[in-house]
Amino acid sequence: MARTASLSGFPEWLPEERLVELHVLDTLRKVFELHGFASIETRAVETVGQLLRKGEIDKEVYGLSRLQDDDDTSDAGKAGKADPNALALHFDLTVPFARYVVENAGYLAFPFRRYQIQKVWRGERPQEGRAREFTQADIDVVGDGELPFRYDVEIALVIAEALSALPIPDFRLRINNRKLAEGFYRGIGLDDTAGVLRSIDKLEKIGPAKVAELLKTELGATDDQAQAALKLAGIRTEDTSFVARVRALGVTNDLLEEGLNELEQVIEAAVQRAPGKVVADLSIARGLDYYTGTVVETVLVGHEQLGSICSGGRYDALASKGNRKFPGVGLSIGVTRLVSRILSQDLAKASRSVPTAVLVALTNDDSWGAAQDIAAQLRSRGIATEVAAKAEKFGKQIKFADRRGIPFVWFTDDDGKHQVKDIRSGEQADADPATWTPPSEDLNVQVTTVQVPAAAAQPA
């Protein structure tokens, strides 16, 4: 495996790799639907104006234009840069979802809960864990006017359950709250809270000394203010003890209290319902995004350098229609980032490379019809079956099944006696097409975690 994509940043999987990805997608869908999230898809394109509404992200956007667009620029637009009506590929699923909610508000029942699994595109330099085309799996709940905070708790629990069901290493949701951070900054006299967040967001990349420097030179913070902000960002607890630790810093502010209370609710529920999966991490900032409360990033334990595999939070003002506001909370799983890592490090494997469980061999060229009848009987019981195309020697037909990764070959002799051979063990036994079924582990493709020796589990 680990072939190189023929176009940098646009990964494509082999069939056996795609089975791993399908397993991930099916698992996520199942968990989301069990929790009552409805599927939607939005178109791949938005207008440039819609995408750039929040500014500062146009560097990453792919604009569209019809190759032979001689006379018609209104809908596609060659000069994508300038024309807000020009079309471009979406770079996430949150902005399109917000537009969808506003457009269809009259047809939706609020709070509206949806999942959305689609490709998105970003024209960034490709690197490990960062592709130009990749799949995201999002869940969001959006309210009409208001949205109870309880959904912030629920969303975190649903995602913890979904990630737990995947064939991936252990993970941690690292959760913070913008109100907590912003209230604290105001409480210590730093009013450019967006500026502070932007600096704190660089903590993991450049370290505390340089962040302190930034806070002082760019935002005019005093040394005490910078140190206080860094102390807050240093708090990370697996339970609600972060509340006492923040209080011990001696800052008082109403917004801070609100944030503390919200984050406490999330962590309290997580300790009970997703033990070991969630930490309060007061360094999480989520950069310049549109979040207004809860913010979440997620790391794979032992793969921290891969970056966040699931991020999101609460946004109170992303979507609005006149005076009507649609606050929401949501999380987005980076499916391609996860699947790339699973495949490149052989963390999970499909039990075979094709859906087919049985190849019906041909005794002679005229037996194709009879073989199709047998195959139809097997398929009617959910057994994926194909029929050989040519009546080659049995050895050759077995070899064909072996090459394709098909575990069973079905033979019918001239007297109409049926036998089925497990070509892995070589065992062959009489079988009735009306009743035979393979062992349950062979019925469908299974994707299972590969057990890595403890010593090898650490990344290089």
Place this chain on the structure above:
Amino acid sequence: MARTASLSGFPEWLPEERLVELHVLDTLRKVFELHGFASIETRAVETVGQLLRKGEIDKEVYGLSRLQDDDDTSDAGKAGKADPNALALHFDLTVPFARYVVENAGYLAFPFRRYQIQKVWRGERPQEGRAREFTQADIDVVGDGELPFRYDVEIALVIAEALSALPIPDFRLRINNRKLAEGFYRGIGLDDTAGVLRSIDKLEKIGPAKVAELLKTELGATDDQAQAALKLAGIRTEDTSFVARVRALGVTNDLLEEGLNELEQVIEAAVQRAPGKVVADLSIARGLDYYTGTVVETVLVGHEQLGSICSGGRYDALASKGNRKFPGVGLSIGVTRLVSRILSQDLAKASRSVPTAVLVALTNDDSWGAAQDIAAQLRSRGIATEVAAKAEKFGKQIKFADRRGIPFVWFTDDDGKHQVKDIRSGEQADADPATWTPPSEDLNVQVTTVQVPAAAAQPA
């Protein structure tokens, strides 16, 4: 329903409409996998050079460029028109699949059978049945060097089975063979067979008189030649009697014989295995495409004006790597065209608009945790369940379920006694969270065909 897309040609579905689409996609996937087709996806973009390899289609292609592409034109390319390395969105799944096969030939087992369900884009003028972004579902079998003709038969049967499993009106696969047509044209002395095919392809649009005119003026055909070509195109039979009818036209040609024999095999198998679903239709040409043998179009009975909902055929030279050829045969279902028609004419409906079967109501605000425990028990048995976010009056919580389309509401009183109410019938009964299950028709969303009165079944 039948809202207008906010961007012409880019349809988006409401959640209950998406359930119909999901049902169609799930059904196709299931049938394809039961027949041993493996899933793959290719990237959404190809190089312009790759897409235009067969020429004459660039009018429809969307080129890509990074909106802030200041210095870097090598990978995206502003001047898409000229640069074959520029990127563009794929307009079908066959051309990308051919590229994928060539690139990954060393990793695939041939004959390689895959299904591929993805969006494609064409910058055409949108109209009924023709979108700019739409989903195709393709199956193909590709061989290394050679591919037995039997796969042409098999592909037609698999598609007939797949379409039969969908909640759509009756359909007909209309099948022809390029060898048959080309051999016949040569046999009557018309050597520009591509030109004749192109004219015959217009038969349904402009009628036989104008096609005869075209053949004479553009290709220099005599009146006899034009009439013979039209006679051939007029043959349409539900069984293999087309062979005798072609022979009765008195033309002899080796390629014609080969084509007659091939088409006979397909129709013979279809009469037996997909009775009533397939016709030999000697007017089918498939325009300028890359087909070399079997060609297929499919109409919905009573919806013929919608155009073909499933097309394809045999291509012997689409993919090659040096001297190595990869002949293939495949068919492509126009999923969006089908789903649009199902939705706009209410041909099928989802039994409810959300996946959720049960809403667990809250007795008081502190009961959220206990309600989550009940929900988890139900989910562990595959029952999609959500929990109310607020302890409003029961009447309000029932109203919420009703508005969301959730059939059951779960109540727990202060003594811990559980009851479940079917809010459609009003029936309420004791229930145990460890054992209760809804009736099987309520467990998952069902998508079923809507029975239309016979008189209304005819389109306007």
